[in-house]
Amino acid sequence: MHRIYNVLVKLSGVVLKSAGIFSPKLKEFTEGRKDLFSKLEGTIDPSKEHLWIHAASLGEFEMAVPILKMLKEKYPETKTVISFFSASGYKNKKEHPLVDHFTYLPLDTPKNAEKFLEIIQPKMAFFIKYDFWPNFLNELKKKEIRTFLISGVFRKDQAFFKAYGKWLKESLKAFEHFFVQNKESEDLLNSAGFKNVTVSGDTRFDRVAAQIEADNRIDFIEEFKQDHLLVVCGSTWPEDENLLLDFINSSSNIKFIIAPHEIKPEKIQKLEAGLQIPTVKYSDKDGKQLKDYSVLILDTIGLLGRAYSYANIAYVGGAAGTSGLHNILEPATFGVPIIIGENFSKFPEAERLRQLAGLFSVKNSAEFSAIMNKLYTNSEFRKKTGMIAGHFINSNTGATRILENYL
Incomplete structure (x- = not known):
């Protein structure tokens, strides 16, 4: 099976190059990996010690930030290398004060894995949550490099726990220790013969909890909000906006x-066309009286986390369709009641917060309007729900400290 996997990976490299002609995303995927090794050789100083952290995409990178901060404090002379699998992750995080080198992860072939590790020669390697690449793991084991899984999540339907996935399970032996998010993951690993497991939780809780201590002030949001109740709708897709628009268009004091x-401009234009109350875009805000508008569209990136600090209620997108629920922990850390769509079965933190009554799931615009009306008119209910969300964050921090104590 491993040989078949290697053949398929090599074929995928050929296919992806051709597919890039038709898909901008696939083109970025392949173009970004051009001359990858020569670029690394030109930037990596072999006389320095390096720590390698792999994140599949931007969400996993955010999970890695508390780990990066801890590692920089613990090993101040060591350089950090972050690898991304996805183009979106790499594009959006080309610079960060805690990261010395950003790179794409090469395709998972034995030769690529050997070359990549020869250049970086990491003192330790950290994989965030998932994105298990067997050839890289095998090479890490071969070179006896200390390797850790951070905030891991395992499911019983994964190949590791099937008869045909024995060769994949073998690659997990590269991990010196598994730090996982929940007891279910620990039990699965134990059943597969791995006892080097600690339930440490999710580093995202540490990440968002630190946001409270940051400077979250945004002048133009203060000008826009004034004394009104503010609903922040974050990371919305068209399916989410279909749930929101009826209520938004019928609201005059929110x-x-x-x-x-x-x-993308066409996406923003479509959203604007559905709004029937005064609306202004971030890109057009200069010179306008923002207090006179009811809707502010953030057609930019990098402000949502701080915008949640001004919210009285938050809607987090992704679960109204099939694109995947976005980060509910960012608004929760500010003690904000949260509403999401109905498709969140793969997001255990959302299910736990829903069970605690700090989050509400809606199937349609009528259900969204109903819970919004209750949260709007009943300030005690809104306050209690927000307190539950905030406590949920505070009671789940500490994953980074557990890793630090182990190291």
Whole structure:
């Protein structure tokens, strides 16, 4: 099976190059990996010690930030290398004060894995949540490099726990220790013979909890909000916006910030066309009296996390369709009641917060309007729900400290 996997990976490299002609995303995927090794050789100083952290995409990178901060404090002379599998992750995080080198992860072939590790020669390697690449793991084991899984999540339907996935399970032996998010993951690993497991939780809780201590002030949001109740709708997709628009268009005393997940002009224009109350875009805000508008569209990136600090209620997008629920922990850390769509079965933190009554799931615009009306008119209910969300964050921090104590 491993040989078949290697053949398929090599074929995928050929296919992806051709597919890039038709898909801008696939083109970025392949173009970004051109001359990858020569670029690394030109930037990596072999006389320095390096720590390698792999994140599949931007969400996993955010999970890695508390780990990066801890590692920089613990090993101040060591350089950090972050690898991304996805183009979106790499594009959006080309610079960060805690990262010395950003790179794409090469395709998972034995030769690529050997060359990549020869150049970086990491003192330790950290994989965030998932994105298990067997050839890289095998090479890490071969070179006896200390390797850790951070905030891991395992499911019983994964190949590791099937008869045909024995060769994949073998690659997991590269991990010195598994730090996982929940007891279910620990039990699965134990059943597969791995006892080097600690339930540490999710580093995202540490990441968002630190946001409270940051400077979250945004002058133009203060000008826009004034004394009104503010609903921040973050990372919305068209399916989410279909749930929101009826209520938004019928509301006169509530302010709304909408931060679409995709800020392509045609997407923003379609959203604007559905809004029937005074609306202003971030890109057009200069010189305007923002207090006179009811909706502010954030057609930019990098402001949503701080915008949640002004919210009285938050809607987090992704679960109204099939694109995947976005980060509910960012608004929760500010003690904000949260509403999401109905498709969140693969997001255990959302299910736990829903069970605690700090989050509400809606199937349609009528259900959204119903819970919004209750949260709007009943301030005690809104306050209690927000307190539950905030406590949920505070009671789940500490994953980074557990890793630090182990190291």
